[in-house]
Amino acid sequence: MFPLAVFSIAMIFGALWDLTTMTIPNRLTIALVAAFVLMAPLVGLSLQQIGLHMAAGVAMLLVGMVLFGLGWIGGGDAKFVAAVALWIGWQDLLAYLLIAALAGGALTLALLFLRRLPLPELLWRRAWIARLHDQSAGVPYGIALATAGLIVLPRTIWIELAASAA
Template identity: 35%
Template sequence: MVDLHLTDLAIATLFIGLLCVAAGSDIADLRIPNRISVALAVLYPFHVVASTGDVDWQGALVVALLSFAVGALGFMGGFVGGGDVKLFAAVALWCGPAGIFDLIILTGVIGGLLGLVMVTRLRFVLAWSFQAVGATVVRNAFLRHVIPYGVAIAVAGFIVAGRPLMTFGR
């Protein structure tokens, strides 16, 4: 028999790990590989099956599809990157109808804070700080004039969907 608590732990670890990889990739070269968003989407059914509570997977699917459709319009208008759209839709799948508004608000707030950092001298202080500890990739991200929005999506996704995943066994 499979221990569902260990399964929950493995799924939560993979989910959070994939969010970290997405954020790191976006910081490094402003790209979020498709395989990360696909892996998040493929992992979701395992979460549904292993979950000890009721999961509104149909509602989550609708939320993800609507998020992708709205994001695609933003991409066509040049407002957002394609990787950001796919990552947001994959994270929206995990948040479902109950968490989508929190995800939208937190992504906006975190993205706004990143934007404020990027238009102030604080970005140079942070760039120097990361250079001092040898994190040149992060330093370079702060010296660019583009906001790696995948970071905001990943952090918001961790807060909205990741934290509840970490309550396994309770």
């Protein structure tokens, strides 16, 4: 159960950091990767399974860097999606990406709508809310990436391993 908690807490922190700062810190992504590397063999993933999960993470890092280079996502998002893909693996990666895209689209539409509304004076005092309301600001896509990770988690091998250990 410990790996499930670690992953879930990392998703929550990633979403909150991105919401409030429009960044996902490298230390969170590094911690998520390190936790996978430490826990995967301890919970019984085979070397082949670990290798496939690592390949999924590297593939998403490469895709993320291309999208970052095109200016479509932030660098933190590119690294975060790679770390999440490491945990998710190939088996559930397509579902994860689809859910992240849908959640990201919904988040973008909601922000575009809210940015057209006047922001009450009380909320202007909160720097992170004012930043979110700024028409020229980006979208904290880490929220969508983290949400998708939490939605897909119950379908992953981590749940199978936790159930077999119980």
